[in-house]
Amino acid sequence: MAATVRLPGSKSMTARALVLAAVSTGASTLRAPLRARDTMLMAAGLQALGTGVSTGDDDLWVVRPQPMHGPAKVDVGLAGTVMRFLPPVAALADGAVTFDGDPRARQRPMAPLIEALGQLGVRIEAAPGGHLPMTVHGSGRVRGGEVTIDASSSSQLVSGLLLAAAAFEQGVVVRHVGPPVPSAPHLEMTVQMLRAVGAGVDDSTPDVWTVQPGRLSGRGWDIEPDLSGAAPFLAAALVTGGTVSVPGWPSSTTQAGDRLRELLSAMGGDPILSTDGLTMHGTGVVHGLDADLSEVGELTPVLAGLAALADSPSRLRGIAHLRGHETDRLGALTRELSRLGAEVIEHPDGLEIRPRPLTGGVFETYDDHRMAHAAAVIGLAVPGVELTDVGCTSKTMPEFPALWSAMVGQPEVEH
Ligand SMILES: O=C(O)C1=C[C@@H](OP(=O)(O)O)[C@@H](O)[C@H](O)C1
Numbered sequence: 001m002a003a004t005v006r007l008p009g010s011k012s013m014t015a016r017a018l019v020l021a022a023v024s025t026g027a028s029t030l031r032a033p034l035r036a037r038d039t040m041l042m043a044a045g046l047q048a049l050g051t052g053v054s055t056g057d058d059d060l061w062v063v064r065p066q067p068m069h070g071p072a073k074v075d076v077g078l079a080g081t082v083m084r085f086l087p088p089v090a091a092l093a094d095g096a097v098t099f100d101g102d103p104r105a106r107q108r109p110m111a112p113l114i115e116a117l118g119q120l121g122v123r124i125e126a127a128p129g130g131h132l133p134m135t136v137h138g139s140g141r142v143r144g145g146e147v148t149i150d151a152s153s154s155s156q157l158v159s160g161l162l163l164a165a166a167a168f169e170q171g172v173v174v175r176h177v178g179p180p181v182p183s184a185p186h187l188e189m190t191v192q193m194l195r196a197v198g199a200g201v202d203d204s205t206p207d208v209w210t211v212q213p214g215r216l217s218g219r220g221w222d223i224e225p226d227l228s229g230a231a232p233f234l235a236a237a238l239v240t241g242g243t244v245s246v247p248g249w250p251s252s253t254t255q256a257g258d259r260l261r262e263l264l265s266a267m268g269g270d271p272i273l274s275t276d277g278l279t280m281h282g283t284g285v286v287h288g289l290d291a292d293l294s295e296v297g298e299l300t301p302v303l304a305g306l307a308a309l310a311d312s313p314s315r316l317r318g319i320a321h322l323r324g325h326e327t328d329r330l331g332a333l334t335r336e337l338s339r340l341g342a343e344v345i346e347h348p349d350g351l352e353i354r355p356r357p358l359t360g361g362v363f364e365t366y367d368d369h370r371m372a373h374a375a376a377v378i379g380l381a382v383p384g385v386e387l388t389d390v391g392c393t394s395k396t397m398p399e400f401p402a403l404w405s406a407m408v409g410q411p412e413v414e415h
């Protein structure tokens, strides 16, 4: 296999650019944004609050901020970014804004954010236990100030507070107290993008983030390709001993997916980054991986799939928070990899994977796009691996089936 795969825009950058644009002064543009379920729900949520968002042009979205108001309804789907980034924005709106989503969205962690917004003077009614559905009763202004939060279940709880905070009267000081916050690169992305629109942000003290109150300026964003979405394609180079290139891979980035270079290198790949992009060469071997993935949790399903094909055992650690993702990813990976014949030991904070010869069979996706990516990788080496649903990849990459088929050189099959 020698393939070039053009990936769509980054989900995380598109989500942040949309939110920042809505709370800025003046218009913003997003070049090469991600058009997928999560980002379209973000755009629709902002539109529901009154923001002008035009997504008609695939290559250039335009956001025109307007005063925000309720009553409004926001469908979060299964998007962590929408359910954690929009409630602080809705608190700035005048009127009631209700949030709800897919059945699984009602189980994902929200309570720390609801509690934190309460500390900042925002009135919220939520389902028992601090879950969706919920209503944010905005009064057109948020006092802001100091807040303490346990964000060990998701970095998005902090990102959400920071992204809206420049519009709070006192800005915000967020102090995390509890087990470590995962996904450090995502928090860096939040801070870097806030600074790019003129926010005063201090993140020099571990676990404390300060955003000064102030006006943010709309701007043009160039959205990078989604590097986490690159995981299954780059993994394919290792499984097949082939070469996969991703044009436009940035030379420096806050995206968690950039860590694939070192992680897949440790597993036997040979990555070469140039001004044209990243090329991953498979070397004909796949080694096991012993790694703390707490900073890059979203890469876990694909790495676990690859680990099941490796020539030595793997230990993936630091990822207890994956139990609150699209599905309980540790439970789901344990069940599905075991069903194909791998020996998987589920730990409270991760997985131990001992490869054994695998056989084909059904691989449940649990509505999780990255479970589908993992199955696709295994399917390259094991005949007869059948996904229950490839449609779930539309969450972050509706073109996944077409890109995958083109890469493996087969016509797209009907799903
Ligand atoms: O802020 C973001 O864009 C994201 C943060 C991470 O969330 P968690 O910290 O909940 O893992 C990541 O897994 C998710 O895919 C996207």
Ligand SMILES: C=C(OP(=O)(O)O)C(=O)O
Binding pocket: 078, 079, 080, 081, 298, 325, 326, 370, 396
């Ligand atoms: C965890 C993920 O998504 P979300 O933004 O919904 O949390 C993911 O994309 O792997």
